[in-house]
Amino acid sequence: MTATALILIRGGLTVDIDSGTAETRDILIEGGTIRAVGAAGTIDAPGADLFDATDRLVIPGLVNGHTHGHMSLHKGVADKWTLEASLTNAPWLAGRRDPDIMYASALLTGAEMLMKGCTACFDLVYEFPRPTVEGFFTVARGYADAGIRAVLSPMISDISLFRAVPGLLEALPEELRRHVDGEIDGRPTLDAVRDIIARRHELPEGITLALSPTIPHHCSEGFLMECAGLAADNGLTVHMHVAESxxxxxxxxxxxxxxxxxxxxxxxxxxxxxxxxxxxxxDDSDLDLIARHGASIAHIPASNLRLGAGFAFIRPMLERGIDVALATDGANSSDALDMLRVMRLASYVSHIQTGPREDWLGATEVLKLATAGGQKLTGRPNAGRIAPGAPADLAMLDLTAIDFIPLNDPVNQLVTSADGANVTDVLVDGRFALRDRVLISPACRDLGARVKDARLRLAAASGDLKALSTALEPHVVAYAQSLAGEALPVNRYLAGRGDPHA
Structure with a gap:
């Protein structure tokens, strides 16, 4: 991935994420690093590849702090799915994928994020029933071939949804229960993770490893502690779904x-x-614990809304000094892997929560969360800004697009008006991955045909799993809705007709 050539980006309207201002600047890039930033026309770099950024808004590359590339073949498959409906359908969504299908899905995920201004992501990689070395490295190759940075984290558990939710298994009709009442042996899963860890030095450049015991109550205590030990022994980040619903x-x-x-x-x-x-x-005591331990949070407003999970309160997190990143989630619960839309949602959702407008998330704040905030989560805390010494991960947007006409406040319009369709160019590690809206990687040239074939083959292979999930779904959702009605000390819904939690 590393580039060595000099690139001079001249005359782009360049955003400072700390001040929320934008000024016309030249940016000199060498070897994947920003070497100099100066007023337009002030940097002389003989022999550099000159890129005219007139009519471009230049921002740090966006970072998607939580996604699931295995879901990119499933855009639009669901309408009124809750989280529990999504989990019920996971076996057919992610199961029986051969390496070609896994590669196509990862390549598509990387390509879409690049085309929408992302330069890095954190992907919780799921294979059903457990991870494999071949599958994990196939996903890594897909992201690397697209040209995007990625932290890949095997998503694992040793308790099924049906045993994890108290009383759910017993609530299922007998004819369905017998299909899902088996216990999971976590030992082969942990062995597979150990094999992946042992070979992580073989990962492509720009791809790193983490670990994701998926949801606390989907992991036995012993399994969870094994995961925590593996992470600590190998310097890996642990990334979990916590209190999502x-x-x-x-x-x-x-x-x-x-x-x-x-x-x-x-x-x-x-x-x-x-x-x-x-x-x-x-609640506040939970946030105090997160802050005290120096942990971070991935805020995923689009998915939270799509699945009816509720509204996360971000201002109390930031007031405690918690590092927060923004994320899309997977394409089955967010559909468009567009961090520009996510920024808008993060800002707007904060406006309808209680408190004065000073508690709202402004444009500059959400841009920080989508850039520098995400870089810390992906293990690159010095990234996310356009400054000398920072990694040359940049995105450019078309200022002649209707969303920027007239141009009143570039950062505010970036958050409130723009979307991924405005992105024209992306550099990752000082190399163009997208130029003039065209993906550079040769692997992406037949992307549409590759993905269409993968989707059709996956549908043919998983029909029986889909039929079982479809039969289970109404029973799971009804039981989950009933159980979720029990009292809690916090409420993260808006009051609505007949809402028992209002």
Whole structure:
């Protein structure tokens, strides 16, 4: 991925994410690093590849702090899915994928994010029933071939949804229960993860490894502690879904008599290497624990809205000094992997929560969360700014697009008006991955045909799994809705007709 040539980006309207201002600047890039930033026309670089950025808005590359590339073949498959409906359908969504299907999905995910201004992502990689070395490295190759940076994290558990949710298995009709009542042996899963860790030095440049025991109550205590030990011994980040839905918060109270964050803290899992994804159904004491342990949060507003999970309160997190990144989630729960849309949602959702407008997330703040905030989560805390010494990960947007006409406040319009369609050029590690809206990687030239073939083959291979999931879904959703109605000390819904939680 590393580039060595000089590139001079001349005359782009360049954003400073700290001040929220934009000024016309030249940017000199060498060897994947920004070497100089100066007023337009002031940098002389003989022999440099000159890129005219007139009519371009130049921003740090966006970072998607939580996604699932295995879901990119499933855009638009669901309408009124809750989180629990999505989890019920996971076997056919992610199962029976051969290496070609896995590669196509990862390549598509990387390509879409690049075309929408992303230069890095954190992908929780799922294989059903457990990860494989071949599958994991196939996904890594897909991202590398697209030209995007990625942290890849095997998403694992040893308790199924049906046993993780208290009482769910018993609530299913007998003819369905017998298909899902088996127990999971976590040992082969952990062995596979150890094999992946042992070979992580073989990962392509720009691809790194993390670990994701998926949801606290989907992991036995022994399995969770094994994962935490593997992460600590190998310097890996742990990234989990935490308190995403009301049901998850209720389940934690039933199982442990405490919140999932308190449970994780008591077991030493929280720490500076820990990321809590979603973090919706948390109270002030949970946020205090996260801050005290130096853990981070991935805020995923589009998915939280799409799945009806609730509204995460971000201002209290920031007031405690918690590092927060923005994320899309997977394409089945966010559909468009567009971090520009996510920024807008993050800002707007904060406007309808209680408190004065000073508590709202402004344009400059959400841009920081989508750039520098995400870089810390992906292990690159010095990135996310356009300054000498920073990695040359940049995105450019078309200022002649209707969303920027007239140009009143570039950063405000970036957040409130723009979307991925405005992105024209992307550099990753000082190399163009997208230029004039065209993906550079040869692997992306037949992307449409490759993805179409993969989708059709996956549908043919997983028809019986889909039929079972479809039969299970109404029973799971009905039980989850009933259980989630039990009392909690926090509310992350808006009051609506007949809302028992208002």
């Amino acid at each position: 009301r049901l998850q918060a209720v389940a934690a109270q039933k199982l442990w008599g405490k919140s999932p964050i308190a449970y994780l803290a008591e077991r030493g899992v929280l720490g500076e290497n820990f990321i809590a994804a979603h973090a919706v159904w948390l």
